[in-house]
Amino acid sequence: MHLEYKVAVFDETPATQWAGRIGRFFRVIKLNSIAEMQPAASDESVKLIVIFPIESMATALSMCQHLYENGLTEGTSIVLVAYEKDLEFRMHAYEMGCNDVIHVAMGDTELHARLTKEIYHTIANQQLKKRLKLSLRQQLTCIDNLPQGVSYDFVQDCFSSENLDQLGQCILTQLESFDIAASVQLRAQFGKKTMEAHGMTKAFETNLLDKLHKEGAWHVFGKRCVFNSERVSLLLKKLPDFSGKEVDVFKQWLSVHVAIVEQKILQLDMGAALQAERAFMNIFIARVQRFIQKVEDGYQASLREVADLFDNLSSQLGDVAPDKPYPTTPEKIDQVWAETNKQLQNVFQQSIYIENEFERLVYKLNSVINGQEYEGRANLLKDIIDTELKHQSN
Numbered sequence: 001m002h003l004e005y006k007v008a009v010f011d012e013t014p015a016t017q018w019a020g021r022i023g024r025f026f027r028v029i030k031l032n033s034i035a036e037m038q039p040a041a042s043d044e045s046v047k048l049i050v051i052f053p054i055e056s057m058a059t060a061l062s063m064c065q066h067l068y069e070n071g072l073t074e075g076t077s078i079v080l081v082a083y084e085k086d087l088e089f090r091m092h093a094y095e096m097g098c099n100d101v102i103h104v105a106m107g108d109t110e111l112h113a114r115l116t117k118e119i120y121h122t123i124a125n126q127q128l129k130k131r132l133k134l135s136l137r138q139q140l141t142c143i144d145n146l147p148q149g150v151s152y153d154f155v156q157d158c159f160s161s162e163n164l165d166q167l168g169q170c171i172l173t174q175l176e177s178f179d180i181a182a183s184v185q186l187r188a189q190f191g192k193k194t195m196e197a198h199g200m201t202k203a204f205e206t207n208l209l210d211k212l213h214k215e216g217a218w219h220v221f222g223k224r225c226v227f228n229s230e231r232v233s234l235l236l237k238k239l240p241d242f243s244g245k246e247v248d249v250f251k252q253w254l255s256v257h258v259a260i261v262e263q264k265i266l267q268l269d270m271g272a273a274l275q276a277e278r279a280f281m282n283i284f285i286a287r288v289q290r291f292i293q294k295v296e297d298g299y300q301a302s303l304r305e306v307a308d309l310f311d312n313l314s315s316q317l318g319d320v321a322p323d324k325p326y327p328t329t330p331e332k333i334d335q336v337w338a339e340t341n342k343q344l345q346n347v348f349q350q351s352i353y354i355e356n357e358f359e360r361l362v363y364k365l366n367s368v369i370n371g372q373e374y375e376g377r378a379n380l381l382k383d384i385i386d387t388e389l390k391h392q393s394n
Contacts, residue, residue: 005026005045005048007028007029008043011050012053013054021108021111026115037064037067048122052081064078064080064096069222077121083103090208095221099204125181125198164192164268167268180236180240181197185206186232186261187231209233214228224237227255230262
């Protein structure tokens with residue numbers, strides 16, 4: 001089944017093999033030269049341009065850069081097919097205006113899914129750009145009239161978010177309102193989320209953010225930029241056309257927005273930790289009750305064993321009343337005492353084991369009660385359940 005949207009393909013492989021592969025899934029327009037990429041990008045029915053340059057890689061990337069920097073690819077995406085896999089090459093292609101880079105060895109099923117997702121990304125981004133947009137330059141000009149240019153609605157929306165999906169939408173929607181297309185990666189203690197404004201994630205962009213989020217705060221390549229903080233990474237797909245002081249003000253504006261998102265992630269982490277702690281506490285209480293019952297039963301059993309041992313000892317030694325002699329020889333008496341002593345030692349050892357178990361449990365419980373970090377308490381409870389109380393689940 002072919003999608004109604006067209007895919008333009010520039011293919012330098014023998015017999016245009018890639019154009020044939022793509023033609024199984026989409027309506028293909030074959031491009032005979034690099035120069036034909038520009039009219040294809042202007043065609044509203046073309047949502048995707050796939051290029052596989054072999055002899056003309058440099059020329060193709062220069063054309064991508066020309067189309068991107070002149071705003072001619074806002075209605076379409078460019079996908080580069082290449083033999084290279086390394087991140088440096090992919091970042092260079094991304095800098096030059098390519099939206100995705102796929103390896104030549106990709107199979108048909110993954111190829112179909114990857115190109116289809118790219119088309120949907122293009123359509124979704126177009127629809128978002130149709131909304132009413134506020135001038136970012138205007139808000140930055142008024143930055144002194146607001147706390148670092150942050151709107152009350154943005155702060156309220158962030159701190160009303162119940163999960164990473166909603167929080168990611170807050171920052172993306174804020175950026176989209178200024179005509180800044182972006183992807184965001186949120187890294188919480190209990191999970192990670194990479195997304196765009198329409199919720200779909202690109203494998204290439206996810207991989208890029210995964211690779212760069214520990215490599216410093218700012219990465220600028222061409223008109224694209226990655227901004228990292230401890231828990232947030234933003235990929236800005238086209239930097240605003242600022243210069244001089246405006247660039248520093250924009251960075252300040254972006255940093256403050258990201259800092260608000262960071263605070264909300266910490267709050268979500270705390271809520272998730274408390275929820276986990278509550279769940280572990282419920283399990284803990286039930287198992288401690290069974291453990292205490294086990295300790296009590298153990299002591300009662302020890303007392304009964306001791307009583308039984310002395311009853312048995314009395315029976316074997318006979319009645320020791322003054323008017324009755326011992327019924328057996330001294331050697332036999334020594335043997336009875338030795339066996340009784342051995343059995344008593346076993347009972348006492350079992351009692352000591354139960355006491356040590358209980359003491360260890362109380363010590364660890366004290367660590368939970370006096371724990372200062374909310375994440376640590378949940379982990380300590382889980383440790384106790386998995387180690388000290390693992391046999392009390394039944």
